[in-house]
Amino acid sequence: MLPDRTADTLIEKLNYAIEGIIYAARTQKNFRFHLGAAALVLLASAIFSVSKGELIIVLLVVSLVLIAELFNTAIEELVNMISPQANAQAKITKDIAAGAVLLSAVVAIAIGCLIFIPYLISPAFKAAGFLHSLNSREQAAYITLFSLLVVIILIVISKAIFGKGEPLHGGMPSGHSAVAFSIGTAIAFLTSNALIIALVFVLAIMVSHSRLLLKIHTRREVVVGAVLGCLVTASIFILFRWCF
Incomplete structure (x- = not known):
């Protein structure tokens, strides 16, 4: 039986949330991959000195992907607990959750390209006239x-x-x-x-x-x-x- 957490303090609830993130990072290679990608994107944002508006968009899409991956992990754990044996409905549930992660990742990549490609192209290609040559x-x-x-x-x-x-x-x-x-x-x-x-x-x-x-x-x-x-x-x- 699950413990009753309704009377827990704010600090205890915060600890539960952090433990959940740590569990996902420790057990889910996809979540670790997204964390690494998020770190690289934030580093690129600092290197290119993106505008405040662009940084807000980057933070939102990075958070979207990480949150989607956390929900995907939670759904997979729940499905495994309810249906430990192979089950068609369980597979569909997991596929839909994974599809949500994929969709968020594709959107994040598209937005990342729109933000960072001009920073990469303008100095390296436009200024040098590389493509134009x-x-x-x-x-x-x-x-x-x-x-x-x-x-x-x-x-x-x-x-x-x-x-x-x-x-x-x-x-x-x-x-x-x-x-x-x-x-x-x-x-x-x-x-x-x-x-x-x-x-x-x-x-x-x-x-x-x-x-x-x-x-x-x-x-x-x-x-x-x-x-x-x-x-x-x-x-x-x-x-x-x-x-x-």
Whole structure:
């Protein structure tokens, strides 16, 4: 039977809360990862001397991710206590909680890119005129490679959050699907030839379908990978065009 905490003092309740955070940090590798990422983001905020408004936004999104991870841990512990055996409803509950963490992380990454990329690009690229000194093909290559790198990082983070599959094999989302549709989206931004765009996306669909045929991924994992690849790549191309 759980102890009655209604008569506990404020200090005791504060201790319970801190113990919960310590437990999550000690037992949950994803929470430790998010803590490390939060520390790096705050360090970057100090290095780049972001504005007060930007710092408030950074603190809010960092808190959002950490709070989502704490809720996810609490839900997993509760589900494990109620249903220690494998159960379809328990799996759905855990997946939804993990999905909330993923969504908060994607939003945090998007906001982080909007805040920090101008600080990274303006001094290093705009001032030196680096990208402007390149021809259009070289610029396209840089942006495409950067998009693929971001997509791959998000894939690895997503698989770590969901705890299924390996970084390069299986799990949520499909890495092959995400990369294939990322390349397709990049080509769609780089050419106006409808036939080429159609052929590239047909190839992306074939790559994604092969993951289903090999039973490496579920249909949902493939679809999420495709959407992730398209959205991230399109956002980066639009962002670079806006900055330059």
